[in-house]
Amino acid sequence: MKFKNNFADVLLLIATAFAIGLSIILWTTIMTSDQRFSHIDQQATTQTTKNRVSTKSLYDLYSPSSVYGYRKGKLCQLYDEKHNLSLEFINEFKTVNLATPTIVSTSTAKYREMLDNRNYLQLAYPDEVTFSLFDKKIKMKSGYKEFSRIFLSSSNRVIYFGNDKTKTVYRMEVSKANFNRLRKYANHASSAREVSLVQLRDGYSVYYKNSIKANVYSYLVTHQTSSYYVNRLLGTSGVSSKNNKNGSTTYTLSYYNRLKTPAKGSHIYTYTHYEKGNSSSATRRLENVVYYIRRIGLSEQDLHFFDSDGKTILYTNFVEGIPVFSTGDALQITTRYTSEAVKIAFNNTNLQIPIPYDGESVTLPDTASVISALTNRGISQNSIQKIVVGFEEQRDNNRKNLIDLVPTYYIKIYGEWKSFDGWKDALNDSYSITNSEGTK
Amino acid sequence: MDHKRIEWLFLIIFSLIDLYLAFEIFNSPVQLNNSETGTASSNARVEMRADGISLPRNLSSKSGSGYYLAATKNNYLAKKVSSLTGVNASYSKSDKILTATPQTEVAVGLTKGQIASSLTKFKNDENNVPYGKQFKYEPNLSSGNSFVFVQTSSYGNIYDDDATLTFTVKKGRLVKYEETYIGAVSPVRELQSTISAWRAIYAMYTDQELANNTRVTEIKLGYTKMTTVRGNVILIPSWLVWVKNKESGNVTLKRVNAFNGEVLQTNTTYNLDD
Numbered sequence: 001m002k003f004k005n006n007f008a009d010v011l012l013l014i015a016t017a018f019a020i021g022l023s024i025i026l027w028t029t030i031m032t033s034d035q036r037f038s039h040i041d042q043q044a045t046t047q048t049t050k051n052r053v054s055t056k057s058l059y060d061l062y063s064p065s066s067v068y069g070y071r072k073g074k075l076c077q078l079y080d081e082k083h084n085l086s087l088e089f090i091n092e093f094k095t096v097n098l099a100t101p102t103i104v105s106t107s108t109a110k111y112r113e114m115l116d117n118r119n120y121l122q123l124a125y126p127d128e129v130t131f132s133l134f135d136k137k138i139k140m141k142s143g144y145k146e147f148s149r150i151f152l153s154s155s156n157r158v159i160y161f162g163n164d165k166t167k168t169v170y171r172m173e174v175s176k177a178n179f180n181r182l183r184k185y186a187n188h189a190s191s192a193r194e195v196s197l198v199q200l201r202d203g204y205s206v207y208y209k210n211s212i213k214a215n216v217y218s219y220l221v222t223h224q225t226s227s228y229y230v231n232r233l234l235g236t237s238g239v240s241s242k243n244n245k246n247g248s249t250t251y252t253l254s255y256y257n258r259l260k261t262p263a264k265g266s267h268i269y270t271y272t273h274y275e276k277g278n279s280s281s282a283t284r285r286l287e288n289v290v291y292y293i294r295r296i297g298l299s300e301q302d303l304h305f306f307d308s309d310g311k312t313i314l315y316t317n318f319v320e321g322i323p324v325f326s327t328g329d330a331l332q333i334t335t336r337y338t339s340e341a342v343k344i345a346f347n348n349t350n351l352q353i354p355i356p357y358d359g360e361s362v363t364l365p366d367t368a369s370v371i372s373a374l375t376n377r378g379i380s381q382n383s384i385q386k387i388v389v390g391f392e393e394q395r396d397n398n399r400k401n402l403i404d405l406v407p408t409y410y411i412k413i414y415g416e417w418k419s420f421d422g423w424k425d426a427l428n429d430s431y432s433i434t435n436s437e438g439t440k
Numbered sequence: 441m442d443h444k445r446i447e448w449l450f451l452i453i454f455s456l457i458d459l460y461l462a463f464e465i466f467n468s469p470v471q472l473n474n475s476e477t478g479t480a481s482s483n484a485r486v487e488m489r490a491d492g493i494s495l496p497r498n499l500s501s502k503s504g505s506g507y508y509l510a511a512t513k514n515n516y517l518a519k520k521v522s523s524l525t526g527v528n529a530s531y532s533k534s535d536k537i538l539t540a541t542p543q544t545e546v547a548v549g550l551t552k553g554q555i556a557s558s559l560t561k562f563k564n565d566e567n568n569v570p571y572g573k574q575f576k577y578e579p580n581l582s583s584g585n586s587f588v589f590v591q592t593s594s595y596g597n598i599y600d601d602d603a604t605l606t607f608t609v610k611k612g613r614l615v616k617y618e619e620t621y622i623g624a625v626s627p628v629r630e631l632q633s634t635i636s637a638w639r640a641i642y643a644m645y646t647d648q649e650l651a652n653n654t655r656v657t658e659i660k661l662g663y664t665k666m667t668t669v670r671g672n673v674i675l676i677p678s679w680l681v682w683v684k685n686k687e688s689g690n691v692t693l694k695r696v697n698a699f700n701g702e703v704l705q706t707n708t709t710y711n712l713d714d
Contacts, residue, residue, distance in 0.1 A: 009444070016447050019454035026461035057503070060633050084631040087505060091633070217629075220669060301632065301699050320630050354628045356510040356672045 062305050063090040064123035076192035083185040096177040098135040101170035111167035120151040127308045130283045164203030202385040207367035214407035218355040223348045226261045232297050267347050274341040299350045311337040324391040370409050377427045385412040492653040501638045506677030507627040516621045520570035538619045546614040559607050575605040585609050593625045597662045634698035640679035643701040658682040
């Protein structure tokens, strides 16, 4: 009897101690959670700034950037003047019922077989995106959450997905899919450039086998003012500002929001929002940018996902499937996630009105010769991560609101994107530094 | 015994506190994803209803696609005046308007249906109206004795003063017509996605372009002029929204850029010619 009483006393003591301990833990969790405070902050901001209407869906931001198919047994990059193949795919993909994919293979040889299979139409993303971005119900184990390529067979019941980095092939059974129109448009695409897919450090890059002729486009551009962004991101009350030496100004609202305006001659703004737990998953990081784009009030019209290095994600405008690089090789939006904050660098240049094509074009060399030109200058092939054809933004000195988009090669090396000429200059500088140091 | 009672009291109180705190933690969502947009969107419908704004039934939430189009500025109609054998025509180069009256009396009927049908037949004859087959009757722009036709293209109808055919009818007879013609249009860039009709209405509402106690009577996707640059007229896909004031009965036509949801105000001209 006494033993029973003692046992009940001990249990009561343990339960009481546990309840007190749990209270302390829960209380501490609540008090140290920035999310609660940032939530309050977000609500306040929503009330003070008028929300821009979201014009595009997440699907538009994360649509494939290029389409490939086989013509006369050769892999070609397809482009159709009348039908936007990528848009056609994503409009259909929106309506498809997705299921959890199964892993078909993880070998490089099998992946190569998929790439070389003439029966598939391939839609490539510029980098990895997650399955759950398109359907929250899809739960994949770690290491198998992402894909960068879609293989469309003649069947509307199965879609194959591929990851260029891990060489994983996934098979997904889908319903309510009908890609017949896309296949028809792809078969009759007005342009088919012969390409090969070459393995570089970050996956497969497109190599043009021959020199290519690419159009130069012009745009009328507009720039929003600093006050526009201050108002949208920080509101109108409680904002403090500090002028910096380089001509930029830093605006701060509480401890959680900071906006730095561009230095003289630049168009890049930097917005920092301090919030823990922002970078919890790849899907969350990819999703969050949609919120920030709308909150900043950036034009979403041509904006697409471009590149990702885990916690740094790049977005830029695409014109006819080609990414646009701003002056100084910057991209339209760069988001950087840390455990404490999300930092968004964005360009306030808006490609507002396209000017009709006037027939101007440039001829670019085949891709292999660009790579060999770089390796001949001392860059090892292993350090070349990606190569793409991109538009270089060239401003007209006489007309501030006019820019030309001139095609050129862009290469990612050591985590940095630069144009071919940019890398040549950088390598020349490093040579001259090395040489001058060597002669001292 | 007292000690035991205090322990029970502590256990009950702290258990309740735990429950409350746990509820607080699970009940404090921070949603940064696009679900916020959906909620805002459904709230807007309720708010619009409360503001006395009536919307058409089955307002589509499905996005579409469209092009930037360009048309070269030219005096297209001036060259056609001499070939018009069914009408007496004159062309104003400054306004770019062709005005014509029928050479013989043209009966068009008395009901709107009859008149529209007769005028369609009349304008399809190249001897009467240059490029007439490219125009289509638009009842939303027509009123009283004025029957308006808009220029069509393979990409969509064009809603602009520079692409309009307006007939004046009196007592069942065609009096005259005035025509403007923007020329053939062609895409400037690739096909892009456009916002849905509902998104356009939502954009107008958030931009305070939909007044209280109004009714959206019609919403159509067409091409409207955005600007003129280097001798080219640039057209964009736009949602045309006809809004009727419930009290005064006045109808106004508003335009929303179908690419980015901006409410369009006036056209601007950029002169980039050297």
